[in-house]
Amino acid sequence: MAAPGLINEVPSDLLTQHRILEGLDEHPANQTAFDFDVAIVGLGYVGLPTALAFQAAGSRVLGVDVSERRLAVINDERADLLETDRDRLTLALRDSSFDLTSDVARLGTAAAVIICVPTPVDHFLVPDLRILESACRTVVASAVPGQVLLLTSTTYVGCTQDMLVGPLAARGLHAGADIFVAFSPERIDPGNDRHAHEDVPRVLGGSTSVCAERAAAVLSSYAKNVHIVPTVDAAEMTKLLENTFRAVNIALANEFAEICQVMGVEVMDVIGAAATKPYGFMPFYPGPGVGGHCIPCDPHYLLWQLKRERLSTPVIEQAMAGIAGRPHRVVGRIRETLSERGAGLTGARVLVVGVAYKPDVEDIRESPALEVLSELIKQGATVGYYDPLFSTATLPDGTTLIGVDEPTAFGADLVLVHTAHHSVDLAWLQDQPVVLDATYRLSDLTNRVVL
Numbered sequence: 001m002a003a004p005g006l007i008n009e010v011p012s013d014l015l016t017q018h019r020i021l022e023g024l025d026e027h028p029a030n031q032t033a034f035d036f037d038v039a040i041v042g043l044g045y046v047g048l049p050t051a052l053a054f055q056a057a058g059s060r061v062l063g064v065d066v067s068e069r070r071l072a073v074i075n076d077e078r079a080d081l082l083e084t085d086r087d088r089l090t091l092a093l094r095d096s097s098f099d100l101t102s103d104v105a106r107l108g109t110a111a112a113v114i115i116c117v118p119t120p121v122d123h124f125l126v127p128d129l130r131i132l133e134s135a136c137r138t139v140v141a142s143a144v145p146g147q148v149l150l151l152t153s154t155t156y157v158g159c160t161q162d163m164l165v166g167p168l169a170a171r172g173l174h175a176g177a178d179i180f181v182a183f184s185p186e187r188i189d190p191g192n193d194r195h196a197h198e199d200v201p202r203v204l205g206g207s208t209s210v211c212a213e214r215a216a217a218v219l220s221s222y223a224k225n226v227h228i229v230p231t232v233d234a235a236e237m238t239k240l241l242e243n244t245f246r247a248v249n250i251a252l253a254n255e256f257a258e259i260c261q262v263m264g265v266e267v268m269d270v271i272g273a274a275a276t277k278p279y280g281f282m283p284f285y286p287g288p289g290v291g292g293h294c295i296p297c298d299p300h301y302l303l304w305q306l307k308r309e310r311l312s313t314p315v316i317e318q319a320m321a322g323i324a325g326r327p328h329r330v331v332g333r334i335r336e337t338l339s340e341r342g343a344g345l346t347g348a349r350v351l352v353v354g355v356a357y358k359p360d361v362e363d364i365r366e367s368p369a370l371e372v373l374s375e376l377i378k379q380g381a382t383v384g385y386y387d388p389l390f391s392t393a394t395l396p397d398g399t400t401l402i403g404v405d406e407p408t409a410f411g412a413d414l415v416l417v418h419t420a421h422h423s424v425d426l427a428w429l430q431d432q433p434v435v436l437d438a439t440y441r442l443s444d445l446t447n448r449v450v451l
């Protein structure tokens with residue numbers, strides 16, 4: 001394995017315990033020679049950049065994905081990545097220490113296995129754990145003594161115990177003795193190049209202190225800072241707090257946008273001004289709703305689990321309900337705006353600009369734009385969308401729309417700006433009859449309304 005970097009913030013009792021257990025390496029279970037330092041299971045928005053960070057740090061990496069289509073996208077260098085990661089991928093694909101496979105039977109050839117598969121919610125907002133259960137079953141079945149197994153998918157508290165530690169023990173592999181199990185939430189922010197992957201601290205909790213220490217050594221191959229928490233449950237809960245915090249603050253920003261609209265104040269001026277305070281305030285911004293694989297899903301893992309505890313969490317519940325209601329609010333504002341101009345929604349031509357859930361990513365999962373387009377169609381509008389990052393968009397009911405190439409030719413009665421990618425020219429908006437600016441960032445437009 002590549003030389004571990006500095007592990008900051010490792011509690012001293014763990015280091016003491018390590019010295020007590022230093023004979024562990026002589027345990028016959030730990031004598032296996034591995035072909036790879038790390039295997040990454042699931043090469044999506046999280047797994048692929050993680051694999052590339054390890055590879056760039058000198059680790060031998062086995063990337064495992066069950067989707068041949070995804071492997072082809074990666075091999076063809078068509079994956080949606082930050083520029084630094086695109087460069088890393090080009091180099092990695094030429095390097096014999098970087099191997100991609102759909103053959104899960106090869107997992108036993110890696111010293112560490114990191115699980116990064118999706119953890120969505122279903123239509124009833126209940127965690128859909130089938131993909132994670134299946135991946136964990138595979139990892140447990142192929143586990144070999146001495147391996148470090150690290151779960152990084154966002155999940156409920158207790159999941160690492162339920163899906164890895166327990167089933168491994170049933171196979172005779174006991175965490176902390178035969179095998180090392182930990183949870184470390186991912187913090188990757190696709191499309192955001194302001195924080196290098198290796199600079200973002202990793203939080204980590206081990207099933208035992210030895211597990212934590214072994215797993216920290218693995219992550220330290222590329223991460224400059226690993227923050228160990230005393231239990232695996234605390235690491236699982238940390239991720240739920242991080243994304244629930246974002247959800248609650250986005251809901252508050254949306255509410256402030258409506259307050260400012262009523263009071264005739266530009267909300268972005270207010271948020272920008274408040275953000276000059278160097279402590280006690282962190283800016284969050286209003287918008288048409290939330291999408292992607294984190295904020296619309298993660299807090300529901302917590303809410304779902306808390307139902308069993310009969311614990312009431314009104315702040316979180318209200319925030320999630322408020323966020324979920326935003327696309328409906330967008331459609332209501334479109335109807336209102338058209339009616340102020342003497343037109344109805346039925347038969348109106350509405351063009352949606354930007355269908356990605358946020359700027360500069362090719363990720364449309366859970367995008368509020370899809371719900372807005374569906375509802376507009378149901379209410380009789382003629383819709384189109386303009387987003388050069390997506391040639392087609394599939395709505396929740398299965399309808400597939402083809403994007404317009406030339407937005408001015410659409411002849412819109414109203415344009416909704418849902419997402420503004422930095423690479424897309426929006427100068428033509430000025431000549432449109434009216435623009436509903438759900439990004440709140442187009443204050444120079446004279447034909448603009450906000451939510």
Ligand SMILES: NC(=O)c1ccc[n+]([C@@H]2O[C@H](COP(=O)([O-])OP(=O)(O)OC[C@H]3O[C@@H](n4cnc5c(N)ncnc54)[C@H](O)[C@@H]3O)[C@@H](O)[C@H]2O)c1
Nearest residue numbers: 042043044045046065066067116117118119135153154186
């Ligand atoms: N996307 C984000 O911004 C983000 C940020 C932080 C954390 N997370 C969390 O990370 C996890 C992964 O999310 P993602 O966005 O990378 O998902 P993704 O959908 O982009 O990628 C997941 C990949 O896993 C593969 N896969 C599914 N089952 C598999 C299996 N059994 N074995 C091997 N490969 C398998 C899929 O084919 C896919 O390529 C989720 O729990 C998510 O909540 C996501």
